[in-house]
């Protein structure tokens with residue numbers, strides 16, 4: 001019997017466990033999932049909570065219920081991984097030996113690493129919507145926000161779903177318009193990047209949208225300090241942005257135990273892995289999926305989903321002593337809510353930046369362009385998440401590789417398209 | 418890709434002036450690149466960062482972010498901004514003669 005231990009029972013851990021169980025239904029493989037708590041949050045839903053478009057209860061389900069039969073679930077924080085003895089130690093002292101370890105413990109919010117962020121004003125005038133408590137508290141605050149300067153700030157990359165704060169700004173524009181208070185609010189988007197987004201073509205499209213919606217864009221702003229008392233963001237190079245209400249995306253890091261596990265992680269506690277095979281660089285029997293991985297693509301649920309198939313294939317090959325030949329191409333795709341019941345979509349991978357066209361083929365959802373169809377797509381996604389993505393079923397027509405059929409790739413790929 | 422001449426030597430650089438080949442760099446060029454960026458003198462603290470950048474690039478294939486620099490180079494993020502104003506990770510990479518850090522997507 002071989003033992004696979006999966007650390008983390010969120011998006012990646014759950015779908016990897018279920019896919020592995022389907023692939024290896026027999027008793028020869030024992031699968032154990034460990035998570036520190038039981039509440040599985042559908043994180044894309046956090047974006048909608050502040051605007052009253054979703055309630056916290058609607059986006060949380062019990063973790064263990066998302067796992068197929070024949071998968072053990074342990075509710076315990078991970079204390080450390082010992083690469084030398086191939087075992088994991090949990091906070092209660094339990095030792096779990098493994099043949100293959102899958103790291104799926106995601107990213108952790110680190111608001112404490114920014115001076116003043118948790119100081120006076122936190123959860124009063126300074127919020128984050130990146131966790132459930134923050135999103136719910138922000139909903140209450142926005143419901144009574146009568147006017148002033150609303151600042152949306154990303155402290156630094158990497159963050160989960162790098163488009164979510166942009167979506168927040170655009171939804172805020174819509175929300176305030178609906179409430180009839182938009183003309184009393186200045187919305188400013190403050191980013192450490194040199195543009196609205198990391199990828200140039202998409203960044204231009206998004207900057208255009210912000211401009212249309214009257215959202216001011218401040219770039220190359222690295223927040224060094226947040227002062228909730230005076231309502232000021234100060235950058236490391238001494239620039240200031242005043243606010244009445246600040247919505248901040250805190251610094252992210254990997255799980256704390258990664259730092260306590262010699263050789264496993266990098267400076268930020270993310271786990272370096274081969275970007276194509278998802279095998280860790282730390283040791284061949286350790287694989288990484290989702291936000292926990294240090295690979296050059298976005299930290300997103302879509303990425304985690306596409307990685308799942310490759311990971312499960314490669315874990316199977318590793319256990320069989322075969323070479324790893326399944327390859328992940330860095331495929332990411334995101335719906336971007338732009339307000340007023342519209343959304344746009346971007347799709348890219350390690351080598352191709354997001355461009356226009358349609359997804360997944362010529363007759364599909366419009367890329368890089370606002371449409372109602374994309375908005376409906378985003379709303380439908382929650383159903384897909386619980387019923388298709390987590391159980392590890394394949395979506396018809398949507399394999400992990402980035403499709404190119406419907407795309408305007410001429411500029412990226414030379415003449416052929 | 419283009420080439421440019423610094424201190425009488427021709428080197429390959431990208432559109433934004435980052436070195437394509439770290440092997441074409443040396444300390445004399447660093448001093449000249451720093452002057453172009455308005456840093457009149459490279460102190461020991463500057464060199465600590467520059468050497469760290471080159472070591473990280475050699476090991477990982479990309480220069481570190483400001484945050485990673487702040488954690489591991491021995492120079493705090495605040496001081497990094499004093500040494501290499503505006504964008505420390507980018508400016509230090511330019512002066513250290515390594516390609517533009519990939520950053521995060």
Ligand SMILES: Cc1cc2nc3c(=O)[nH]c(=O)nc-3n(C[C@H](O)[C@H](O)[C@H](O)COP(=O)(O)OP(=O)(O)OC[C@H]3O[C@@H](n4cnc5c(N)ncnc54)[C@H](O)[C@@H]3O)c2cc1C
Nearest residue numbers: 008010011012036043044078105106161290291300301302
């Ligand atoms: C506001 C917001 C909006 C988003 N919108 C989108 C979107 O529109 N589209 C999209 O594709 N993605 C979106 N995402 C990103 C997406 O939710 C994540 O990328 C995805 O959930 C990553 O899955 P994961 O398994 O890596 O991490 P997670 O699902 O976060 O799971 C990590 C798990 O590890 C557990 N864990 C951590 N440390 C320990 C420990 N020490 N011991 C035990 N357990 C531990 C945690 O409890 C957690 O359950 C959004 C994220 C946010 C925050």
